[in-house]
Every structure is written in C-alpha cells, then in structure tokens.
Amino acid sequence: MEKFGREHFKETTDAIETAERSLQENTEITSELKKKLAELLITKETVSKGEIIALAERIEKEVGKREKSDVSLQKAQKRYDIFFEEMRDHAIVEDKLRDILKEAIKKEDYEGIIEIAERLKRHDTLKKDPEKFDMQGTQELYEKFASQFKYIGGFVEGKALAQLDNDRYAFIDHNDKIVSKEYKRARSYSEGKAPVQLDNDRRVFIDHNDKIVSKEYKWASSYSEDKAPVQLDNNRWVFIDHNDKIVSKEYEWANSYSESKALAQLDNNRYVFIDHDDKIVSKEYKDASSYSEGKALVQLDNDRLVFIDHDDKIVSKEYKGANPYSEGKALAQLDNNRYAFIDHDDKIVSKEYKWASSYSEDKAPVQLDNDRHAFIDHDGKIINFKK
Numbered sequence: 001m002e003k004f005g006r007e008h009f010k011e012t013t014d015a016i017e018t019a020e021r022s023l024q025e026n027t028e029i030t031s032e033l034k035k036k037l038a039e040l041l042i043t044k045e046t047v048s049k050g051e052i053i054a055l056a057e058r059i060e061k062e063v064g065k066r067e068k069s070d071v072s073l074q075k076a077q078k079r080y081d082i083f084f085e086e087m088r089d090h091a092i093v094e095d096k097l098r099d100i101l102k103e104a105i106k107k108e109d110y111e112g113i114i115e116i117a118e119r120l121k122r123h124d125t126l127k128k129d130p131e132k133f134d135m136q137g138t139q140e141l142y143e144k145f146a147s148q149f150k151y152i153g154g155f156v157e158g159k160a161l162a163q164l165d166n167d168r169y170a171f172i173d174h175n176d177k178i179v180s181k182e183y184k185r186a187r188s189y190s191e192g193k194a195p196v197q198l199d200n201d202r203r204v205f206i207d208h209n210d211k212i213v214s215k216e217y218k219w220a221s222s223y224s225e226d227k228a229p230v231q232l233d234n235n236r237w238v239f240i241d242h243n244d245k246i247v248s249k250e251y252e253w254a255n256s257y258s259e260s261k262a263l264a265q266l267d268n269n270r271y272v273f274i275d276h277d278d279k280i281v282s283k284e285y286k287d288a289s290s291y292s293e294g295k296a297l298v299q300l301d302n303d304r305l306v307f308i309d310h311d312d313k314i315v316s317k318e319y320k321g322a323n324p325y326s327e328g329k330a331l332a333q334l335d336n337n338r339y340a341f342i343d344h345d346d347k348i349v350s351k352e353y354k355w356a357s358s359y360s361e362d363k364a365p366v367q368l369d370n371d372r373h374a375f376i377d378h379d380g381k382i383i384n385f386k387k
Helices: 014-025 027-041 049-064 071-087 091-106 110-126 135-145
Strands: 160-163 169-172 194-197 203-206 228-231 237-240 262-265 271-274 296-299 305-308 330-333 339-342 364-367 373-376
Touching: none
Parallel strands: none
Antiparallel strands: 160 169, 194 203, 228 237, 262 271, 296 305, 330 339, 364 373
C-alpha cells in the first residue's frame, strides 16, 4: 500500500461510500483485516506498540500483493492504513479506544474506525499547541471520568468531547458538567464552532452555547483559517465562512486550509491547491497532501512522489513513497524499497530501514533488518524504554 496521502482522506464523498461497499463486498480482504484486528484488539488484554506496528506492516504487505485494479477499494484500504499509522504513534489513548474499536469491528463500522483515527490525529496536533489544548485539564479529565465515559477527548476551547454509554456524544466543561445536547457524532471545537451529526445524519455547526449556527450539510469538516469545507446535497464540496456563507466554487472534494492553501479535487479527478481567494495556485497533480512545514507532498503522472514549496516548485528528488514533513523530517521510500528520513534540504539524514513511520513527540518507529521494531530519536539512536 502506498504510504501517501494519509493526512487527507475523503470523508463520506461518493468515492468513500463506494469504497466502503467495495470493502464489504470483497470478502477475502475484509475477513483478513477483521481477523487481524480482532486478534490484536479483542483477544489480547494488553497491546504493545510493537504489536501494532507489526500488524500494520503485515496488512500493508498483504494488501500490497493485490492488484490495484479498483480505485475505490484502494481508498477504503487506505483508511485502515491511516488508522494504524495514527494508532502506532499514540499509545496514550490506546486503552481508552479499545472498547470503541471492538464495537466498530463487530458492527463493521468503518466510519467509526476512521472517526477514531481523526481523534488521534486531532489529539496529537492540539497537544503541541498549549494555547488551544489544555493538557493538564485533559489528564485530570481522564482520571475523573475514566469509568464514566467510553471516550473522552482533550479540552479544546474550554470543552471536551465525550462518548456516552449509549454511544452518543456530548461536550463537557471544566465544571464536570455536560453542557450540550447528545449527538450521533461530533468533533472538537475549532475557531468557536464544532461540527456535529444530528439524528437525521445531517451535519451542522454549533457554537459554544450549543446553538446550531449553520445550515444542514451532508458532511462538514472543522474550521481552519476562517473557513470550513462542507459537502452539499449534490455531493459537491464548497468552503463556507463563519457566517455560513459559501465563499468558493464547487469541487469534487476539498480539504481544510493549511498554511493559507487548501487542497481541492477538480472534476477531472486531478488535485490542485487554492488560496483564500479561491484561486488555483498550483499545477494539477495526480494526488497530493496538505502543506506541512512549508512543503506539500504531491504525486506526479509517473506515480513518483515529490515535495513542492509554496511557489509550486519541486524541491526534492522523486521518491517511490513518502510521508509529509513532521518535526523537521520527512519519511521517504527509496527505489530499493528501503525507508529513510530526509531533512528540508532533501538530504538523507538517517540509516535505511525495512519500514518506518513519521516522527511524533521526538520519536519515530522503525523496523530493523532483524525484523525487530524500535523507536529512534532525532539523532537516529534507538530509544531504550525503562520498564
């Protein structure tokens, strides 16, 4: 499976709906993934990062053997890849999510599994920004409500998202009170608003008074840089501002703004970047991921991956695979199928590994030549964890 585009997956567009159907209909792949998920998350009392990494590697190899003939099926498989990528780097919430995962697997709730991946990604991003994320309050919340809720997110803008025993979602304040209605699904607040799913499966935004402040949409993503991507009833995507006004053209799909640019998919299925004036500011690419640390990962027509800067200029060699930059380094898959880390000058600054994943909290998981897994620091040294 390609290690590409992990940070953007198309949320409940027609492509995803087709992908889910394809995955459910493909008994062989579905059974294989469910079996491995069950082995890891249901039958075991404890789960180590090494087991998660090993499982992700086996699934990648298994899926990689299959022909890439069904694009929609690839997207569904990639959703599992995204999930494992996030899971292996965030052990802090593994225990809290295990019960949710059991239910999601049992119900074949693929959307639920991806919802967990989104929470993990959001958790990691926000805890690096003290102004937005209250780490101490979050730790206290976990201790206080660990037995009361199935899941508790971090405090963001003064509220934490919790999953209740009835599988509904609500927000909690610092006074330990539920301060919102219960929703079918919800995401944390961002720029004063939170996207929630109503019982009719429609999405709306609520403010901090739990008041609906938008129209109903087929799907809604969080606000970023004063805009939010939403899906209309015609399955097209647009951006809305904080007044719930459409401020862009319609796209086949769109992702949130990052570093003043948003990734959008055109009618020809090609990807471009747009600025805040809804102007296309890049060439068209076969695939792409959002900007991170001043660069964006894009796929050329020859299927090779390169990094571009904000001027849409290629600033790296071509790679077989790659991950976006994180903590000053990007993971690259070389032509020999080995993995290495590169710096912002496109220089290899690590050993080559059988497998690796991006840095998070100053650590990166890698697979050594003896097939053992370990974490390395930014100097490439193996980290020895004290028992």
